[in-house]
Amino acid sequence: MTREPRAVVLKRVRKRFRDVTAVADVDLEVHPGELMVLVGPSGCGKSTLLRLIAGLDEPDAGEVWIGDRCVDEVAPGGRDVAMVFQSYALYPHMTVAENLGFGLRVRGAGPAATEARVNEVAGVLGLRGLLSRRPGQLSGGQQQRVALGRAMVRDPGVFLFDEPLSNLDAALRLETRDEIAALHRRLGTTMIFVTHDQVEALSLGQRVAVMDQGRVHQVGTPHEVYRRPANLFVAGFVGSPPMNRLRLVRDREGRLAGGPFVFPGGSPHREATLGVRPEDLTLAVVAPPDPDPNPEFTATALRVESLGSEQRIRLDGPGEAAWVARAPSALHVTAGDRVAVSVAWERTHLFGADGGRIGAAPRPVRGSRP
């Protein structure tokens, strides 16, 4: 580790493109040395946010702080950040060595110093043998490494990654993801990593910021984001297959009810949504002579998808919408079977009418047996 990592702080940053609000009043604090992942669906403003940090775009409102200074008036080159672009943006007419050294050369570093540093980084990334090639003569993975190297060479206070893995094939993507994590451990630099792939986000990030429509919906560790999603959007976006939902409505006795479930106690909410992750459902095949002793509800398996290590089973209940359950591959279910389903209630989520999380749902007073 060669230098003090920097914090990145966004204060009510807003950016509009004509009638599109790409970034809407975002507050975000990235701690020094942290690997923060920005995740969200396509078009939610992740790249724009990153470009605002890099200084490639100027915010319409708000402030960007890097380290202990407000960088709104500082050009991208002066912000002590380095960026890896999705398309890599390697300079096609320069060799790999020239690409790597460009940031040093334009800052007035001498040829000898540049070469030494380029060699050092090329050694770390295994690019030594490619230094005299041009980007057009490299594979996608090699280009990705060069792009990474170009960011590393300058030893910046903050790394910005804009979906750097999305052009790689699945195996290479996993490998590179691990390498970036390792790189982060080694350098200890602040890194902001943009992706639209929530699996990547959860596996890579120390903390994850989930974005949608220009807003940051939740910032937290992968565990928090997964286990305690702040709202329905985060709950739906994070996790695959997505969280099962059931609409609940307050009945005459003031209890929330929906599908086969009636929850105890009066509720201040007129409406709510029950969320259950597929892995929090436990299935058992209903054999006529020996029905499951205590199922929450029964349903019919519509479709069984085997993924090898587990299977995904699409159910026709409990409510109108179909739910998906994950089950060990040892379970013998075929489409059309009746299954008894039990729910791990302590891990469920109840969301209010505004989408915000209220807490876990209590065990319902009534199960499915009609």
Add this chain to the structure above:
Amino acid sequence: MRGGGAARVIPLAAAGAAAAAGVLILVVAADAPSRARERATRAEARAAASLYELPGVTEADVLSLLDGRARIVAPEAGGSGPGAHAYRAGALEPDAWIAVEPQGGGSRWPWAASALALLGALCMAGWAAGRRRSPPPPRYPAAPALLCAALFALVAITAQHWSRGELEAISASRVGLGLRVAEIAGASGADPEAAARAAGLPWASGAALDEPDRIWTMPREVGEAIAAGPGLRSAPRYTVVAAGATYHGGTVALDRGPGVRAQTADDTVHLVFLGYEETTSPAVALIASALGSALIVSLVLFLLPLAARPRALSGTLAAWGFLTPAAALLLLFTFGPLLFSLWISLHDWRLVDPAHPFLGLANYRALLSDGAWWSAVRNTGVFTLHVPLAMAVALSLALLTRESRRAVRWARLALFLPSITSVVAIAVVWKWLLNDGYGLANRALGAMGLGPVAWLSSPDIALVSLMVIGVWMVVGYQMVVFQAGLAAIPRVWYDAARVDGAGPWQRFRHITLPGLRHTLFFVLVTSVIGSFQVFGLVYVMTEGGPLGATDVAVYHIYREAWEFLRFGNAAAMSWVLFGVVFAATWLHFRFLERRSAHA
């Protein structure tokens, strides 16, 4: 069925086409001697008549001239066959009709060539008949065409050889005729001028000798023979000072122009005996007809096998039908003139002289020491320096207008206008703007208290003025091309460079320039080529002046051809220019190839 019919038709058609082609060549070959012979007979009659008209010449003299082939009859008896009216001195009505029997001798028909052509036709027929029996389509369709071309080239060469022999014999007899006329006239006491006129030889003395169009074509030996001829013995001794020409038989080396001058020993020119009718050999026509017939025959050979398969035939015919207009236009208006100008450049080709002697590379060699040409080349080079200037301006404008807002688009349109406006219109307007007296430019300078500038009338400034106009003319076009090139450079490279800390100049230097290098190269080469070919501006604005300061290559060529009517020189200059432009283009493509191999 169809196939059977085609089997019978194909050999016949092939033989017919070959025979027709052969006949075409033979007719062309026979045409030149037969016309030359006709002309010779008429000239003999005229010479005999002139002799008859000389005082002191007897009828026996006239009859002896043509070895008895001439008859002197009453004027009314004439009119049938070749002959000429003859007048005795002072008479208004012809005194006699000299009828001449055409000269015999020589073979009147190219038998050898005919036999070859017949053989060729038979071969074709046999080949086509054989081809019918072997069903697969020809492996090498070009082979019969090449064979055919070779055969007909042989026919053409044989015919040309024959035709040349004929022409030589006719010319020799005409030379002899001239000498005999001069001899008989001299023996009868006529003066040299009258003798020369009677011999049909042009006569001039004193100042008339310097008129170029009095210089006729004749071989050196002929000139010397005439100069030493017995009818001219009364004149002083003559020496031949410039000689050489093409006549049907061969070429005599030339020093300056064609012609023979006879000069007295004391350097006063007295006489010129120049000339006698030139005969052109039908070589070009023969080559053309041989090529044409080869084409026809090979086309027939190519199409006939298809006749067995009507579908394929109609498809092929349709394809060729569609190709023909474009190919014909290309041949006629592009390759034709091109080759013709190459041909001209190898000859002494002047409009005033019907003879075009072959010079080889002499026109090109003469260019090497032609100061005016090199000055025009240098002016063209200097003018071309406006290209980098224009490119710098255009690139700056393109960078300024990169974000295309509406006002900028209007500016773009305005700058592009000169590129789509007629050069002549532009030149006229600029000529008016830059006029010494009333031009807007000088008036504006005057309003600022600055003296008038002789924009177009000073040899030092005129070319610079043209260069400025050249910049103005091409800058819009170049700018639009640059804008397209800039738009093709991905923004993300600039983003990456900005994050890397590159300032505006470094981004220009390391991203924009490399990204534009193909565009820059393209614009450079096309503009340089365009600049090499500048003509309209010079033609309208300065006519190469003042003092040749704006005489550029194309304008120089134009003047050489259409003012001085020296097409041979002009064609040679054109080909030198072509070579330069071609080299530039070739370099361009070589560079592009090499560069794209790296990119």
